Amino acid sequence: MPPIDETFMQAALDAARSVAGQTGDNPPVGCVIVNGGQLVASGATQPPGGSHAEVMAVRAAEAGGHPVAGGDVYVILEPCSFTGRTPPCSRFIVEKQPRRVVIGLRDPHPLVRGAGIAELRAAGIDVVEGVLAAPIRQFLAGWLERFA
């Protein structure tokens, strides 16, 4: 497994910043897909009812002809693991078979709180937490404070 590259998480955070204030009561999340050491796609959370960042990034990678299987997913917040207005991102990611998911912070939402990470790990996906945690905590302060 190659080392974690923080520049990819920075790219995910940049994608998140691009939708700040546009995601209603969902957290503004950014996600990038890395394969073969290259950033192949990025995505960000859409307005309420639209796709979450992970789905946007995976679809962009696939649309560009880049498989997610065997690659890395970098996402600033733990993937959601429950059905809300959209299906759970954790199951969606498991179906795509990346080898690793790199996460900034755990999601403090009461219906997630580590359950997304647990689902990924149970599927044999390597999960790394806490990458660029400080700037992500600052960016997501509004979301984090809601569940403090």
Ligand SMILES: [Zn+2]
């Ligand atoms: Zn989600």
